[in-house]
Amino acid sequence: MTSESAITAYVEAHCTPADDVLRDLAAETIALFPEAAGMQVSADEGRLLTMLVQLTGARYAVEVGVFTGYSAICIARGLPADGRLLACDVSEEWTALAQKYWQRAGVDDRIDLRIAPAAETLTALPADPVIDFAFIDADKTSYPAYYEALVTRLRPGGLLAIDNVLQGGQVLEPTPTREATITIKKFNETVLHDNRVESVMLSVRDGVTLVRKR
Secondary structure (H helix, E strand, O other): OOOHHHHHHHHHHOOOOOOHHHHHHHHHHHHHOOOOHHHOOOHHHHHHHHHHHHHHOOOEEEEEOOOOOHHHHHHHHHOOOOOEEEEEEOOHHHHHHHHHHHHHHOOHHHEEEEEOOHHHHHHOOOOOOOEEEEEEOOOHHHHHHHHHHHHOOEEEEEEEEEEOOOHHHHHHOOOOOOHHHHHHHHHHHHHHOOOOEEEEEEOOOOOEEEEEEO
């Protein structure tokens, strides 16, 4: 049987490769924040984000959970020159590295960084459904709040991508014990039965659910 690591390597080898900016950012993230580096999206998932933004024709995007900015670059690169990305995070330390690479990537003029609890940032936005694309990859116990704030503001036909919906397979446990997994397992059911949207769960990395507003 082919190993999971071999399949992962094959997938990575058959995606358009990351450029020097993204490779350097990934390497510096590992060097500076080795214990947290696993939060960074992979090159193939980053490529997927760029393509999704391009396919939806998004002009206004929101990201919840910036970390060191890899996914923000991928999203911003999919936007047109006059597009905007609202990037939400609480860490000035992590996002300082992000801003360095946003400038190097030439997308810093498209990104509005908000250092504050994302739930506060999102609920303070106008209620108008103007968001074209959004990506959630932050603290798992707050996913329900982020989801509700974003879905109500997502335009019809707009797309929401949600990361880590498989929780390393722990969502398959009948009675998970980790708070994050318990939340995500319930959250996955909520999305499935939300009549405002249609969704598909992909087995990309740790699971990515795509949600399209009806």
